[in-house]
Amino acid sequence: MAMVNMTHVESLQDATGLLNQPVELRRQATEEGYLFFSNLLDSAKVLNLRQQIMAICEKHGWTQSGTDCMEGLANPELLVVEGRDPRWQEFYIEVQKLRDFHQLALDENIIRVFDILFGETVLPHSRNICRLVFPNSSSHSTPPHQDNLYIGGSTETWTAWIPCGDCPAVLGGLAVAKGSHHQGQLADKEAIGPGGRQVEVSTDQVWVGGDYSCGDVIILHSLTVHQGCDNQSGNQLRVSCDFRYQPRSHPVRADSLAPHMGWLNWEQIYWDWKTEDPVKYYWQNWDLQIMGKN
Numbered sequence: 001m002a003m004v005n006m007t008h009v010e011s012l013q014d015a016t017g018l019l020n021q022p023v024e025l026r027r028q029a030t031e032e033g034y035l036f037f038s039n040l041l042d043s044a045k046v047l048n049l050r051q052q053i054m055a056i057c058e059k060h061g062w063t064q065s066g067t068d069c070m071e072g073l074a075n076p077e078l079l080v081v082e083g084r085d086p087r088w089q090e091f092y093i094e095v096q097k098l099r100d101f102h103q104l105a106l107d108e109n110i111i112r113v114f115d116i117l118f119g120e121t122v123l124p125h126s127r128n129i130c131r132l133v134f135p136n137s138s139s140h141s142t143p144p145h146q147d148n149l150y151i152g153g154s155t156e157t158w159t160a161w162i163p164c165g166d167c168p169a170v171l172g173g174l175a176v177a178k179g180s181h182h183q184g185q186l187a188d189k190e191a192i193g194p195g196g197r198q199v200e201v202s203t204d205q206v207w208v209g210g211d212y213s214c215g216d217v218i219i220l221h222s223l224t225v226h227q228g229c230d231n232q233s234g235n236q237l238r239v240s241c242d243f244r245y246q247p248r249s250h251p252v253r254a255d256s257l258a259p260h261m262g263w264l265n266w267e268q269i270y271w272d273w274k275t276e277d278p279v280k281y282y283w284q285n286w287d288l289q290i291m292g293k294n
């Protein structure tokens with residue numbers, strides 16, 4: 001669905017200064033349901049991943065011919081949306097095989113944020129997600145939703161949303177409904193767009209969003225309502241990652257540790273990685289409370 005209208009939008013406030021004030025960081029996270037960190041990641045590392053994802057787009061003819069794929073200019077004759085479209089499936093299978101995509105989820109700067117937030121060891125989920133949004137695809141923007149619906153397990157699971165490159169507001173970054181996690185689990189209904197479900201949002205809800213730069217990260221509680229803004233650039237692809245984290249002592253649902261979409265298994269994803277690569281199966285020797293899907 002196209003994004004819901006946002007009457008009140010506040011700009012992103014950088015929480016980097018709270019990283020050495022754990023009590024205040026936790027207080028703000030508990031109160032607002034999100035934290036934004038400007039320039040948390042090495043932008044060269046994020047751009048390296050962008051290069052690999054855009055090269056896949058170029059190979060599939062999704063970028064404008066004759067342009068540098070890093071610019072992310074979309075093929076004006078094409079519009080592919082996330083879902084069961086075989087063109088999407090082929091693209092996504094290649095993204096899921098990228099070692100640097102899965103490695104970014106384990107970046108030490110992200111893990112440090114969650115170590116501080118949780119005050120205990122972190123379990124990064126391995127079901128890593130990439131979103132690629134074509135321009136002029138507003139009817140398929142990610143509808144307002146709570147991640148807990150899809151993750152289950154511990155409500156103390158948080159998502160890190162990371163733009164793969166600069167993401168000015170016109171490109172349609174993530175908008176977060178400030179403090180919305182305090183409402184608890186909301187009723188949802190069918191909707192068009194990634195996830196396929198949406199929740200209602202009051203018109204006086206205060207949202208947070210705007211321009212993101214390469215290296216920025218926004219984290220949000222699993223009950224915090226958020227939506228993907230429409231890509232109104234007219235000609236550019238928007239690429240981003242969603243990675244999830246929870247305290248390691250909390251229960252985790254088995255599918256949070258399985259490849260996103262289930263089109264591949266880990267053996268297929270890891271097929272050409274080095275035998276001893278620490279990114280492979282990193283969670284398998286940990287003492288976890290793994291639960292089934294209800």
Ligand SMILES: O=C(O)CCC(=O)C(=O)O
Pocket residue numbers: 129131141142147159174226227228229240242
């Ligand atoms: O990037 C987007 O459009 C939204 C991503 C998101 O909300 C999610 O994966 O939960």
